[in-house]
Amino acid sequence: MKALSLCNLRKTYSNGFEALKGIDLQVEVGDFFALLGPNGAGKSTAIGIISSLVTASSGSVSVFGHDLKTERDLAKSCIGLVPQEVNFNQFDTVKSIVLNQAGYYGLPRKLALQRVEYCLKQMDLWDKRDTISRRLSGGMKRRVMIARAMVHAPKLLILDEPTAGVDIEIRRSMWQLMQEVNAQGTTIILTTHYLEEAESLCRNIAIIDEGRIVEHSDMASLLARLHIEHFILDLAQPLTTAPAIDGCQIELVSDKVLNVAIPKEIGLNHLFSQLTDHNIQVMSLKNKTNRLEQLFMDLVTSK
Amino acid sequence: MNVSIAFKTIVTKEIYRFIRIWPQTLLPPAITTTLYFLIFGKLIGDRIGTINGASYMDYIVPGIILMSVISHSYANVVSSFYSTKFQRNIEELLVAPVPNWVILSGYISGGIIRGLLVGMVVALISLLFADFAVHNLAIALTTAVLTATLFSLAGFINAILAESFDDISIIPNFVLTPLSYLGGVFYSVDMLPPIWQTISMGNPILYMVNAFRYGLIGVSDIDIQLTFMITAGFIVTLTLFSLYLLHKGIGIKN
Numbered sequence A: 001m002k003a004l005s006l007c008n009l010r011k012t013y014s015n016g017f018e019a020l021k022g023i024d025l026q027v028e029v030g031d032f033f034a035l036l037g038p039n040g041a042g043k044s045t046a047i048g049i050i051s052s053l054v055t056a057s058s059g060s061v062s063v064f065g066h067d068l069k070t071e072r073d074l075a076k077s078c079i080g081l082v083p084q085e086v087n088f089n090q091f092d093t094v095k096s097i098v099l100n101q102a103g104y105y106g107l108p109r110k111l112a113l114q115r116v117e118y119c120l121k122q123m124d125l126w127d128k129r130d131t132i133s134r135r136l137s138g139g140m141k142r143r144v145m146i147a148r149a150m151v152h153a154p155k156l157l158i159l160d161e162p163t164a165g166v167d168i169e170i171r172r173s174m175w176q177l178m179q180e181v182n183a184q185g186t187t188i189i190l191t192t193h194y195l196e197e198a199e200s201l202c203r204n205i206a207i208i209d210e211g212r213i214v215e216h217s218d219m220a221s222l223l224a225r226l227h228i229e230h231f232i233l234d235l236a237q238p239l240t241t242a243p244a245i246d247g248c249q250i251e252l253v254s255d256k257v258l259n260v261a262i263p264k265e266i267g268l269n270h271l272f273s274q275l276t277d278h279n280i281q282v283m284s285l286k287n288k289t290n291r292l293e294q295l296f297m298d299l300v301t302s303k
Numbered sequence B: 001m002n003v004s005i006a007f008k009t010i011v012t013k014e015i016y017r018f019i020r021i022w023p024q025t026l027l028p029p030a031i032t033t034t035l036y037f038l039i040f041g042k043l044i045g046d047r048i049g050t051i052n053g054a055s056y057m058d059y060i061v062p063g064i065i066l067m068s069v070i071s072h073s074y075a076n077v078v079s080s081f082y083s084t085k086f087q088r089n090i091e092e093l094l095v096a097p098v099p100n101w102v103i104l105s106g107y108i109s110g111g112i113i114r115g116l117l118v119g120m121v122v123a124l125i126s127l128l129f130a131d132f133a134v135h136n137l138a139i140a141l142t143t144a145v146l147t148a149t150l151f152s153l154a155g156f157i158n159a160i161l162a163e164s165f166d167d168i169s170i171i172p173n174f175v176l177t178p179l180s181y182l183g184g185v186f187y188s189v190d191m192l193p194p195i196w197q198t199i200s201m202g203n204p205i206l207y208m209v210n211a212f213r214y215g216l217i218g219v220s221d222i223d224i225q226l227t228f229m230i231t232a233g234f235i236v237t238l239t240l241f242s243l244y245l246l247h248k249g250i251g252i253k254n
């Protein structure tokens, strides 16, 4: 059984736009899964169909073995959704938003109150429970939606860009929280445009582009496909020309900065021993771009 | 899945909503109807005398009560459901395992409760002006509940089909208010020329106002049984249509 299984999912919007052109996707139970793709790729459309907000034109969705058409309620109970855009009643208090959602999922009042307290505390919102949600900051609103999505302890948590517009401190604590929730057995599907976030959190990945899956594999083997790594070196002394080192491509960016492309099989020791031979002293080194970012660009621009 | 919890959640939320904004929902009908009673009932009514054996004040009280039930049950559902749709928090219901009939009955119950509550407020105010013994409480209550149900459903459909805030004020202004005024609230249809009497028979509000008036003061232009049948027929039709709209996701799903 898969946590989520999409089979030949298609969606044509009423204006005739074909947002999904036959998507197949499997997410294992317990996975931390990244669903990536450029703006307008169809991520939110796919998520909308999975969470019953958008009607599919054709294809099937199954959540923990429950078909969304034939066992709708069972499938729905398994899912918690954090939508991309704020969609709660802005005139309600934080607590009542989460408590009402618990009611819609059929949680008895006593249990609902316990869950609401637990989720709001986890999201660091307990102090804000009586605040009218309109008065919250953007990051807080997002956390309200996470608390709301977790209130019925779903087996599958789907987060559509939960960290967009959230400050780095809160983002870190959200990563930690998502990892904890995942470690406790909840399957997580995450959409994000911060690729380093996906790289560090997720085990498996799918990339959608223009309504099609262009990549569906595990993170490790995807990253392993990257043969050449790019580094930026800061030098102690200025140079006038880039040194020639066999196997590597080196470019002088400014007088004290080098851009190095190095194939994996060569290794950094070779690079540094050669640099030492040229009497070049390296002060610091960093990855030019995030590795996943590089792959992502290759995949979605290679058409 | 325990749908009664979801139902209770929706109804409680709806009640809180109109109570929280009571200066917009409960106070205005109290003021308007006091003015109706003062101006039409007292000042003008004293010069009119009686209609079908009832004083003019007694004659208009039932219609004014029912008119507030109509406009408030309608207003409650149309504005609440439309803003739920507009702010997209309808999605909270759509993602959860809440059957469509529970969504519908939850919102309709909210409308009925608001309509009846406002009706009660107006009825209490009318005690200051009118003086009659209730003729048949069961008929009055049944009519009020059926009327509130019918107009809550109509408000729900209006909210689903509306695409802007303008769309939710068109029906109340251009359909409900005229039909209420022409529904024999302030006069007996017998007083109209024959052609207008016939046309009036196509106005469903006329039936309800008369049934309610019969329940309160025992005077009616119309057969009560026929009223119940017509109202029930409308309720069934509108319920089925609402469920169809929800099933198709019209206005709420892409």
Ligand SMILES: Nc1ncnc2c1ncn2[C@@H]1O[C@H](COP(=O)(O)OP(=O)(O)OP(=O)(O)O)[C@@H](O)[C@H]1O
Binding pocket: A013, A014, A015, A017, A019, A037, A038, A039, A040, A041, A042, A043, A044, A045, A046, A084, B254
């Ligand atoms: N209601 C709609 N009617 C018509 N087209 C739509 C509708 N909603 C989305 N689309 C189109 O479908 C495509 C996919 O949109 P979607 O929101 O799924 O993208 P996304 O991958 O989530 O993008 P982003 O990263 O910007 O959130 C876009 O081209 C969008 O314009």
Ligand SMILES: [Mg+2]
Binding pocket: A043, A044, A045, A084, A160
């Ligand atoms: Mg999106």
